[in-house]
Amino acid sequence: MNFLTLSTEAAAQGGGIQGMLVSFGPFILIIVVMYFLLFRSQSKKAKERQRMLDAIRVGDKVLAAGGIIGVVNSIKEKSMFIKIAENVKIEVMRSSVNGVLEKGEETTKE
Structure with missing residues (x-):
């Protein structure tokens, strides 16, 4: 399904914005978790490199x-x-x- 179909179904069911947030909640959660995993990994590598250069x-x-x-x-x-x-x-x-x-x-x- 695409975003337009989901939004029209949510509006038809009367859920409105709340229904859309519930349906997109897992996607938003996955994006947030992936961001923190990638950010943490990059900062950890940068710290290791700086320690290597300082040593x-x-x-x-x-x-x-x-x-x-x-x-x-x-x-x-x-x-x-x-x-x-x-x-x-x-x-x-x-x-x-x-x-x-x-x-x-x-x-x-x-």
Whole structure:
């Protein structure tokens, strides 16, 4: 059935708005529950990612955007330097780090 059919049947039965709310109640409930499940899931993932970014230390082997793998050499507030080869360091934004591959020993800066 479509919405127009349901609304005309509810009006014909004399239920009016109350009848429509009762018939659409389960649909509204499902939409509300799905919204909270999706919202909760997204916020949980965002918190996990922020914890991972905050836990990055010098010496950790990380995977950055674009598939760049390197060892963290130094960390700034919003960026970090990653050593990707001998005598090759690049600066990447902290937000571009996709994951920590290995926790490393904290080393001195070169």
